[in-house]
Amino acid sequence: MLSIMVKIVDLVNQNPWWKHGRRFERYDRDLARAEQNPIFFERKGFETKTENIYIIRGCRQIGKTTYLKKLVAKAINDGVEPRRILYLSLDLFTSRREMRNAINYFLDTNREAENLLILLDEVTTIKDWNLELKHLYDSGITRRARIVATGSSGAALRRRGELLPGRGLEGNEYYLKPLSFREFTLQTLEHVQHHSEGKEFRDTLRRLGEILGKVSIQLTSNLGKICEALNTIIPFKKELEYFFRIYLFTGGFPGVVNEYLRKKSVGEEEFVDPALAETFVRNVLGDIIKQGKKETYARQLLREIIDKYGTRYSYSKLSRDVEITHVTTIDYLETLEESFIITILHAYDFNKKNMKFKGAKKIYFQDPFIFYALKSCLGGRDINDVIAETLEDEESVGKIVEGIVTTHLAMTRETPVMREPETFLWFYYDTSGRELDNVIKPDRSFLGIETKYRGEVRLGKTLRVPHIKKYVILSKEDFELDENTLITPVETFLSLLEKSNHNL
Incomplete structure (x- = not known):
């Protein structure tokens, strides 16, 4: 009793x-x-x-x-x-x-x-x-x-x-996934506005919130209509850059964002609490163990994913590099993906009209914080040192941005069971090894998306595929529209992307 x-x-x-x-x-x-x-x-x-x-x-x-x-x-x-x-x-x-x-x-x-x-x-x-x-x-x-x-x-x-x-x-x-950049921006605007000293900046943020809340884009639209929506928000590029810089630092985990804002509002330096990273990694590894997996295998795979981040490779190569059997490697990767830690991006075969089951893959973490937390804990380093090192290196931050774009594209259409990302989102590489970062099929046609988070973008360097009739190039600065290609700053594009109905 x-x-x-x-x-x-x-x-x-x-x-x-x-x-x-x-x-x-x-x-x-x-x-x-x-x-x-x-x-x-x-x-x-x-x-x-x-x-x-x-x-x-x-x-x-x-x-x-x-x-x-x-x-x-x-x-x-x-x-x-x-x-x-x-x-x-x-x-x-x-x-x-x-x-x-x-x-x-x-x-x-x-x-x-x-x-x-x-x-x-x-x-x-x-x-x-x-x-x-x-x-x-x-x-x-x-x-x-x-x-x-x-x-x-x-x-x-x-x-x-x-x-x-x-x-x-x-x-x-x-x-229920990490906050998208659109959600992050719309919901942090008021806090940043309240803690800003300049009147012009506060007024600009207020106006940004008013406009951003009313405008969004659908990837099923033609490039002209997408460009029209982007045009309404492009005057706020500088402010969106400010928020994207924070998002690159914190990712979309609410607890991490709040800890950052709490420190920032009292004048302290940019900071992510290492305890949050440790707790997260402990939970990830603990859940893997509960599913009957070996922690040592999970650690080996996660380290290798970090080392190869943003590059393409086959499951066979990955299994050889970590010295784990091919079958076990796939099993662990599927567990990590189904636990919302990684996103596995498959290559698309236009001849077979399906993804390449045996082709090379690209693996991204589902949020920047996951990358930073795992890299810090698996390497025995402070997460803030990892973040600083990553964001100071142009190539590294470019890979982080590619991952953000990929996960955001997935969130625009995915529905549990009925429409998983592998049914509408891939990447592409040709026989010479040239790549297109993302190929998405928002309706019956394909849209090619290339992320170039660096200096000036040159149209001629983007891979063209006969089956793809329109392209979006996500830049750091440039904004331009020609017949079948739209170039736009990445933070502007992401700020207008809505999530699917089954993403809360």
Whole structure:
């Protein structure tokens, strides 16, 4: 009996709204900490209905727990009784039985209640978690309950999610990824404006926010229409450069951005807390171990990806260089990609009208912070030294920008399961070895994108492919449009890119 009481106390601690109602935000540790940050970064919402199960995929430290707590606050404000909302941090549970007991306690106290909300945080830490969701659906609980689960292990979410056909999961999976540059800029503008001394700069930032919030681009549009949208924002290139410089330093992890802004607002030097990097790397390696993988293999592969960053190579070469079997190398890379650590970019074969399964690949980290954190921890260096060294080297920063562009292009169209990036985003190289950084198929036609984050851009040096009729070259300074090629500053282009509906 005592152990049951202790578990009930634990449940109450995880669900402070049971005691405090809508005032719980004052006492909830996660929300209180988030509210104390310079910026509370808002994410897109989505509608939830009974008879459905929703899954949010995203890596560690990206804000999934905070997102769920904001769902609680919204539900209470919308009239849901606080006692009809259950939140479980499954990191603290050791078995399916514990998870089921907690859910059963909640259901027993709400036997006749309708419009229940069940939130399961880091559900993939529980073995066979899908069987519990299957039980909830098959037993009819979802007729009166909405269920939202989160997880950091994309592999577990994918494999186990596939075992839930016809149980309300179809079309209800979402990504929670690092902030895009557009989100980052729009939501940091006010803070930077408030802490700036020059009146002209503050007024310019206010005007930038007004215009940027109303303008965006679709890659399905013709180059003239894209150029027209870019023209409205190009007068603010200097200001966008300022924000892109910060984004290159911090990436899009909300916690990292807030720590940087906190230090900057009190006049300290640019700084990323090494503890954030250490925690992130520990979580990454810990999750890999939980999936039955060897930490030493993961470390070897990650070091090699860093050393080869932005270059193309085959899986065979990578496996030889790290002295791990070809099959094991692919297995670990897929795990890293499904855990939202890396993006594997495949080459495209225009003759076969598909990606080259055996061709060379390019591997990028899904955010600059991931690159810096892994390089610092795997090399035993301070993350701020790694960042400074990277951003001072033109070639290195160019590779970081290529990675940012690639992940942003993926976010414009991707949908879990139904439209993965490998179905619409690739790179290309010809028989002479010349490359085109990105080939994207936003509709029935192809768009070639080349990132040249350096001095003057020359049109003649960009690889042309007969199957591609229009090109965008992302420059550092130049802005120009000719018949089939648009040259535009990279930060201007990224600031106007919207994310897909399934990217929160």
